[in-house]
Amino acid sequence: xxxxxxxxxxAQAITVAVVLAAAAIFLGVTxxxxxxxxxxxxxxxxxASCGQIASNFLxxxxxxxxxxxEAAIAVMYGLPALIGIFWGAPLIARELEAGTxxxxxxxxVSRTRWTVIKLGLIGSVxxxxxxxxxxxxxxWASPIDSAMNFGxxxxxxxxxxxxxxxxxxxxxxxxxxxxxxxxxxxTMGVFIRKTLPAMAVTLAIxxxxxxxxxxxxxxxxxxxxxxxxxxxxxxxxxxTISSPGxxxxxxxxxxxxxxxxxxxxxxxxxxxxxxxxAGAACTGNxxxxxxxxxxxxxxxxxxxxxxxxxxxxxxxxxxxGIYLVLAAGLGWSCVWRIRRRRI
Amino acid sequence: xxxxxxxxxxxxxxxxxxxxxxxxxxxxxxxxVGLVGPNGAGKTTLLNMATGMLAPTTxxxxxxxxxxxxxxxxxxxxxxxxxxxxxxxxxxxxxxxSLGAHMNRRWDAALAAGRIRQLGIAQKQKAGTLSxxxxxxxxxxxxxxxxxxxxILDEPIASLDPLARREFLQVLMExxxxxxxxxxxxxxxxxxxxRISEYLVVLVDSRVQVAGDIDELLASHQLLSGARRDPATxxxxxxxxxxxxxxRQSTILVRCEExxxxxxxxxxxxxxxxxxxxxxxxxxxxxxxxxGDAGAKILEEKR
Amino acid sequence: MIExxxxxxxGVAPYLQLIQxxxxxxxxxxxxxxxxxxxxxxxxxxxxxxPNTVLKAYRELEYEGLASARxxxxxxxxATLSSDSIASYIELSRDLEGWIxxxxxxxxxxxxxxxxFQRSIRTAVQEEVR
Numbered sequence: 001x002x003x004x005x006x007x008x009x010x011a012q013a014i015t016v017a018v019v020l021a022a023a024a025i026f027l028g029v030t031x032x033x034x035x036x037x038x039x040x041x042x043x044x045x046x047x048a049s050c051g052q053i054a055s056n057f058l059x060x061x062x063x064x065x066x067x068x069x070e071a072a073i074a075v076m077y078g079l080p081a082l083i084g085i086f087w088g089a090p091l092i093a094r095e096l097e098a099g100t101x102x103x104x105x106x107x108x109v110s111r112t113r114w115t116v117i118k119l120g121l122i123g124s125v126x127x128x129x130x131x132x133x134x135x136x137x138x139x140w141a142s143p144i145d146s147a148m149n150f151g152x153x154x155x156x157x158x159x160x161x162x163x164x165x166x167x168x169x170x171x172x173x174x175x176x177x178x179x180x181x182x183x184x185x186x187t188m189g190v191f192i193r194k195t196l197p198a199m200a201v202t203l204a205i206x207x208x209x210x211x212x213x214x215x216x217x218x219x220x221x222x223x224x225x226x227x228x229x230x231x232x233x234x235x236x237x238x239x240t241i242s243s244p245g246x247x248x249x250x251x252x253x254x255x256x257x258x259x260x261x262x263x264x265x266x267x268x269x270x271x272x273x274x275x276x277x278a279g280a281a282c283t284g285n286x287x288x289x290x291x292x293x294x295x296x297x298x299x300x301x302x303x304x305x306x307x308x309x310x311x312x313x314x315x316x317x318x319x320x321g322i323y324l325v326l327a328a329g330l331g332w333s334c335v336w337r338i339r340r341r342r343i
Numbered sequence: 344x345x346x347x348x349x350x351x352x353x354x355x356x357x358x359x360x361x362x363x364x365x366x367x368x369x370x371x372x373x374x375x376v377g378l379v380g381p382n383g384a385g386k387t388t389l390l391n392m393a394t395g396m397l398a399p400t401t402x403x404x405x406x407x408x409x410x411x412x413x414x415x416x417x418x419x420x421x422x423x424x425x426x427x428x429x430x431x432x433x434x435x436x437x438x439x440x441s442l443g444a445h446m447n448r449r450w451d452a453a454l455a456a457g458r459i460r461q462l463g464i465a466q467k468q469k470a471g472t473l474s475x476x477x478x479x480x481x482x483x484x485x486x487x488x489x490x491x492x493x494x495i496l497d498e499p500i501a502s503l504d505p506l507a508r509r510e511f512l513q514v515l516m517e518x519x520x521x522x523x524x525x526x527x528x529x530x531x532x533x534x535x536x537x538r539i540s541e542y543l544v545v546l547v548d549s550r551v552q553v554a555g556d557i558d559e560l561l562a563s564h565q566l567l568s569g570a571r572r573d574p575a576t577x578x579x580x581x582x583x584x585x586x587x588x589x590x591r592q593s594t595i596l597v598r599c600e601e602x603x604x605x606x607x608x609x610x611x612x613x614x615x616x617x618x619x620x621x622x623x624x625x626x627x628x629x630x631x632x633x634x635g636d637a638g639a640k641i642l643e644e645k646r
Numbered sequence: 647m648i649e650x651x652x653x654x655x656x657g658v659a660p661y662l663q664l665i666q667x668x669x670x671x672x673x674x675x676x677x678x679x680x681x682x683x684x685x686x687x688x689x690x691x692x693x694x695x696x697p698n699t700v701l702k703a704y705r706e707l708e709y710e711g712l713a714s715a716r717x718x719x720x721x722x723x724x725a726t727l728s729s730d731s732i733a734s735y736i737e738l739s740r741d742l743e744g745w746i747x748x749x750x751x752x753x754x755x756x757x758x759x760x761x762x763f764q765r766s767i768r769t770a771v772q773e774e775v776r
Binding site: 002003004007098099102103104105106107108109110111340341 | 421429443
């Protein structure tokens with residue numbers, strides 16, 4: 001059974017080996033440039049108050065490297081989806097469509113074993129692929145990721161690791177995504193029994209999950225840290241007034257290097273979010289600080305909920321765990337369905 | 344002695360429709376059995392349950408004394424070729440033989456390679472480029488080389504030309520002579536089954552109409568022709584299978600264990616194809632709610 | 647070694663056809679004492695018929711004393727029919743010619759003569775083997 005699984009997977013295995021090799025070479029060749037910059041700006045030697053040096057480093061990164069950074073994120077997003085569509089969905093659906101399951105299930109290998117080995121073997125390759133790629137990309141981008149955690153005043157187009165966009169392309173999370181996408185694809189193939197519809201449904205569900213995860217689930221995987229402080233209008237902050245009704249929004253500055261800000265509200269003493277109305281000092285012809293002074297009389301407080309940068313790895317492991325559990329559940333449902341002899 | 348297939352009240356329902364109902368069979372080992380019936384009669388459903396591909400809705404089925412498809416031991420005793428002989432188009436013939444070798448306990452590699460050579464098929468050739476006849480032969484080779492006790496073939500040659508059909512049956516009969524395995528083959532062509540089988544099961548409209556040794560079936564069915572008579576007047580020992588009448592004459596097919604001594608009848612034998620057709624006709628009539636002569640009467644009155 | 651053929655439309659059971667063909671071959675001297683008959687595997691493989699049909703025919707030939715099976719080796723001819731039958735051939739041919747002219751005189755055409763002949767043969771063969 002192992003032989004047959006490998007033989008049927010041969011073309012895809014070769015493709016992915018070539019892709020990984022190409023990625024390794026490419027990243028290997030372009031990494032030294034970034035590492036040199038990291039050294040030459042002095043960031044590698046800096047341990048405290050490195051914000052300005054980090055900014056210099058990030059500003060100095062050239063166009064091509066920036067493109068690679070962004071492309072790497074896109075690739076890590078695309079990889080699990082492609083695995084789900086091209087490795088997962090056709091795995092069993094194609095056999096059902098062509099009728100070859102009647103050949104495979106009537107040798108001397110039970111269909112349960114057939115299913116488990118296919119799922120296990122190719123699922124492992126999927127996870128390993130995602131892992132290798134994440135490792136390579138993580139290594140390549142480590143100068144930038146470190147710089148983002150120093151609290152730099154300038155970050156340009158770069159985002160910290162913990163931010164939703166980058167989080168999904170780093171660490172061990174892609175392994176969970178790959179396992180889940182693969183298992184999802186195979187399951188859709190088993191239940192829908194036709195390859196193309198299974199591919200489409202797999203893509204739709206996977207994208208939906210990947211969009212909903214950082215919005216609704218990840219913020220709560222660990223209880224967010226709540227920070228609260230008096231709101232001082234004289235410190236750098238954002239103030240907007242809109243009409244009608246002189247609606248006023250105040251957003252205080254909040255800086256934690258590398259953190260993921262979940263919410264940043266300015267609240268009244270009673271706990272409601274402050275929405276105005278703007279006082280006369282802010283709308284009429286008054287000296288600029290008069291408005292700030294008026295705001296301070298309101299005794300507002302700034303409430304921030306965030307996930308600190310130190311929680312990157314814990315969140316990664318928890319999220320990966322969830323996806324692996326989902327993948328296992330989906331895999332089990334495939335085996336169950338095939339065992340039940342309703343096909 | 345264990346039966347090749349032992350079914351009791353076997354049935355399979357899809358939604359509201361019974362694909363097979365009330366099937367009770369005891370098919371003996373060591374012979375070639377033909378399963379005949381029109382398309383949609385339930386042949387594939389029955390064979391799928393025999394290989395364990397489908398679970399029954401009601402009743403039970405045992406194959407070679409074991410539960411169908413239950414684990415490697417049972418699987419290795421039964422060889423199967425599904426309808427139109429599915430094979431992996433992207434794998435070569437040699438790959439298919441490796442498949443057989445890796446996935447089976449008793450694999451006769453010499454036999455498989457020898458057969459492929461005899462058929463003039465190149466091992467390197469991709470299975471998807473084989474002709475229909477060659478695909479059927481490849482599938483048969485895979486099934487035979489795993490050295491099963493029972494071969495189950497589901498209309499493997501239905502869409503082949505006469506020469507390919509003949510060649511397939513030749514190979515099948517040669518293997519049967521060599522190894523003494525039991526064979527169950529389904530087809531809607533009675534002529535093919537008559538050549539190769541000793542035992543016949545007629546399946547029409549999801550039910551077993553008749554089953555038995557072919558020589559016995561032919562000996563026990565008589566075609567009576569004579570003056571017009573109501574089939575209901577015949578003695579109980581003569582089971583009427585089909586009857587047709589003109590205004591003066593009746594021709595009635597009966598199943599009877601005893602010799603027919605009524606001098607009013609001219610008694611003749613019937614060939615297997617006509618016997619099967621008669622059972623198919625009977626099934627259709629009873630499905631429509633009409634029965635033999637009663638049905639004819641109703642039609643006459645309407646006229 | 648002789649080669650068998652099958653006429654599926656003749657109404658004669660396959661095993662009977664095989665027996666007839668062996669007898670015919672013996673009569674014509676194509677098969678002699680000691681010759682081996684084709685193996686069951688070869689016959690069923692070339693005609694695409696059930697091996698038990700061939701076995702039935704060979705067993706019947708054994709019963710008639712025309713052949714004998716040696717386990718593991720094959721089935722061999724043990725008697726001939728040629729010498730006996732040549733003399734009877736001549737006598738029977740003459741009888742048959744007489745009968746045919748009688749039938750023609752009675753008004754039967756060639757087709758009817760052929761039909762009577764076929765039916766009698768069939769009945770006779772089936773009686774014989776039973």
